[in-house]
Amino acid sequence: MENLLTQLHEMTNGQLGDFFALLADKQVLATKDGKPYYRVSFCDAKREVSFPIWSDSTHAAAAKDAWQVGTFYKLRAELRETNYGPQLEIHRIRPIEDGDKADGFDPLMCAPRSRFDPEAMFDELMEIANTCIADEHLKALVIGIYEANREELMLLPAAQFNHHAYLSGYLEHVLNVTRNAKVLAEQYVVLYPDMVPPLDLGVTVAGAILHDIGKLRELHTGPAGANYTASGTLIGHVLQGRDILREAAVGSELSPDLLLRLEHIIVSHQRLPEWGAPKPPMFPEALIVHHADDLDAKMQMMVAAIADDPTEGDFTSKRNALRQPIYRGGALPKVEEEI
Known part of the structure; x- marks a missing residue:
């Protein structure tokens, strides 16, 4: 046949x-x-x-x-x-x-995927960790958490809805946040050389890489994408991220101060209580991670809203994750040539 x-x-x-x-x-x-x-x-x-x-x-x-x-x-x-x-x-x-x-049947065939290769994203994240985190205990902790969960992180969406809500969306989002946080930290190290204590690039990068690690327990990857687990609904990814970090740090020689700073970045990265953060960012590295995270999430929402909006005209509808119209722009004014 x-x-x-x-x-x-x-x-x-x-x-x-x-x-x-x-x-x-x-x-x-x-x-x-x-x-x-x-x-x-x-x-x-x-x-x-x-x-x-x-x-x-x-x-x-x-x-x-x-x-x-x-x-x-x-x-x-x-x-x-x-x-x-x-x-x-x-x-x-x-x-x-x-x-x-x-x-060729794949139980995840119906779930949309990141346009970027998850292997390449994972490897780049680990390379940034290796290059930018000077403290060997902190570096080992961050890389160890990722390597222990490599298979799941390769597929995990960043969310059920709103931003990066597709397979490997977690890695795409975290890599973007880490790249941006790294650039911002490097710029502010130059701008504020006399800051006491000095801004720590390694802490910034480690916090960026781990800021959403609690989504390992908040979300379950299923045939149609991400679904919330019971603990994800009842507790959320912020506190579960702190749990994962603390569990991984047992037996580590990481200094208590570095562990505390990393915990704070995780619990403060969403900044507002209504967004799930028990504390706002309270030191520079945490502030950088928060804004890098918020920018990447909202940028992806805006790009998706423009791409998916079926209406015509200068503005999109406000039926999107940002709940606002987005300006696409009209035709550029015609410039008359000088005679």
Whole structure:
């Protein structure tokens, strides 16, 4: 038989193909005559197709009793473009089986991903730690935490919603924060050479790398992205980040003062109580990490809001993570040439 294996987002009008997809939604609705039907949505990472399963369909009973939202299926279906958008005519459907991984099925296939390579981001973070953290005990602590959680950190989103809410988004965000914090610290070391105590580049970098480490316990990476764990909902990542740091520091020869400073950066990086911070930044390194973190989060929100906004005009709508309109700009005024 012809190999029909493809991906949902690559299919074109009239194409028949075999593909893996997540049942993202199933709703029970009714026609004008009161007859029940199901509206189902199947998706991969780049496309979602919603369409009706009518009560007289051969799939109606399965849609009602067997199809489960959040479950992956292998489908043989034809994509059809209609006046109501793309729809699928399903020929065959079954839940995912163990052998499907050999054909390319990935349980994280539906979750959007960072456009940057997680291996390269991880390696760059560790290189910055190696280069910028002078205290060997602090360096070993930071690198040890990351190496012990490497596999999970490679996939972890930075959030469930709002900013960097996609696979490897955590590493993308933390690397950006660390790069920016490093540059800012280096600039202020030059600007304030007489500061007592002197601004510590190593503490700044270590704090930037670990500021969100509590998200290891706050978030769980699932098929559709990040979900909050019970401890994430009840406690949050700020306090759990401090817990991870303290646990890793047991038996370390790290000085109590450095440990205290690192704890403070973690608990203060969000600055405001309503954002989850029990304390505001209370020394220069903590202030730098806070602003580097806040800038990167808001910059990604703004870029995403501009890219995703469907409206036209000089301003976007305010239906975005920042909850404000964003100025895209109008046409530049025409400059008349001098004669």
